[in-house]
Amino acid sequence: MPLAPGATIGILGGGQLGRMLAMAAARLGYRTAVLEPDRHCPAAQVTGTHIAAAYDDPRALEQLAAASDVVTYEFENVPVGAARFLSEQVPLYPPPEALEAAQDRLSEKIFLNSTGISTAPFVSVDSDEDLVRGLAGFGGSGVLKTRRMGYDGKGQMVFRPERQKGVKGSFSRMGAVPLVLEGLVPFSREISVIAARGIDGAMIAYDPAENVHRDGILFRSTVPASVSPATTRAAHQAAFAILAALDYVGVIGVEFFVLEDGALLANEIAPRVHNSGHWTEAACTVSQFEQHIRAISGLPLGDTQRHSDCVMTNLLGASQDKAPELLRRSDVVLHLYGKVDARPDRKMGHFTKLFPLGAGAEGRNG
Incomplete structure (x- = not known):
């Protein structure tokens, strides 16, 4: 009931x-x-x-x-x-098992692979020697990440073949905590899918958003993403496989790298509503937030269709001062978070600019 x-x-x-x-x-x-x-x-x-x-x-x-x-x-x-x-x-809801899968980046990737979902290559790193071996296996390139507690680009180091002098001592600089090294992949863009599963097992997904990050922090999400229908279907099916494997209830965010041929590599999962889904409150009848409440309350899941194309932009730090200007626009939906301390790179709010369906990249840039 x-x-x-x-x-x-x-x-x-x-x-x-x-x-x-x-x-x-x-x-x-x-x-x-x-x-x-x-x-x-x-x-x-x-x-x-x-x-x-x-x-x-x-x-x-x-x-x-x-x-x-x-x-x-x-x-x-x-x-x-x-x-x-x-x-x-x-x-x-979601179940504790979803937290366990998402909290450790190594366990997360092992889980994704066990579900049949491809990821970038990865190895566990517990010393500088592990890092050296891992980089050698990945052609000298990789992203070293803390396995736990990293977010918005924090707890990461990037290595490339021409920059190997910083390898020694990296384990200590990263806090001497368990790490994972991920191989760099030649992706064309980053997308994310917001999906939901109800108590009855019903599953739905929103259209993928194409994401742009700055210094590891999500800056902008554009919908529709510049991907093929086949890539969209693959992203939805991957999200549904994750939901089913975890016996999940609620909304989940799944981030992907899109390769040049349209193939997908899963980057990470977030067992919650997600920043890249904020556009749904402006461009859909049912937002990701209402969808989550519906799912965990045993209510029917809502329609995920868009009534508009859109671009969602995060307001970081003092950029929330743009609010009066944004409020003058009839094509913008603004949401501020009620935070007083506008520290640099702190998410203070977001705004979503709406466009007619099918406006295309040229229309969205106008």
Whole structure:
């Protein structure tokens, strides 16, 4: 049975994604309770209950479970132990297994390969010697990443054949923590797919977004992506395979590299609503945030069709000062996150510029 109006959805994490989930839940008649240590987090401004405590605080977790009819999370670095603790007391979606798959980059790639999904070549690195051997196997090129806790380009080093002097000491510079080296691949573009699976096993996916990153941070997502229908179908099928393998419930983001021939290599999965899916709130009747609430509440999944082409751009740091200018435009949907401290590269909001369906690259650049 679907959750009845007035039920409470618990959310682990109170950042902008938690904020947008709480707003979507309210539109469907649900209350929300957020567990987030920061008393001034974005979600605290829009939720009914804010539990200001650590994510692994047993009393806080018990309080969240007691207040909630179902619990979800807004970021993949939630402690797996906390998720398992909650899942024993209240339905929790996506399942803890999705967190385990996404939190460790090595385990993530092994999981993807086991599901029949190709990735860039990779090796585990636990010393400078491992790094030297790995680079030799990848022709001298690769991206060294921390296996855990990296995001927005943090915890990464790039190596190329002409720049090998920095190899010695790299393991220490990266914190002497478990690492993974990924081979560089000659991709033509990066895309991502937002997909969802309901409690009943039904699955849907949005059109792929073509993404541009700056300094490892998502800057812009364009829809439709410049890929063939066959590549779109392959991206959707890969996302569906991941959802089914994890017995997943909720929205997931899957990032891909697109090769010159249109083939795909999966880059990473995010077991939550995703920055590259923010465009859905402006260009679709049902946003990724409402889709997630529908999925975890046992409601029918919504239509993923677009009514517009679009370009979503993140507002980083002081760029949120563009808000008055953007609000003068009739073709722009603006969303600010309620953050006061506009630190450099901090995501302060985003805006989505809409275009008629089929406008093409020329129309989108006009």
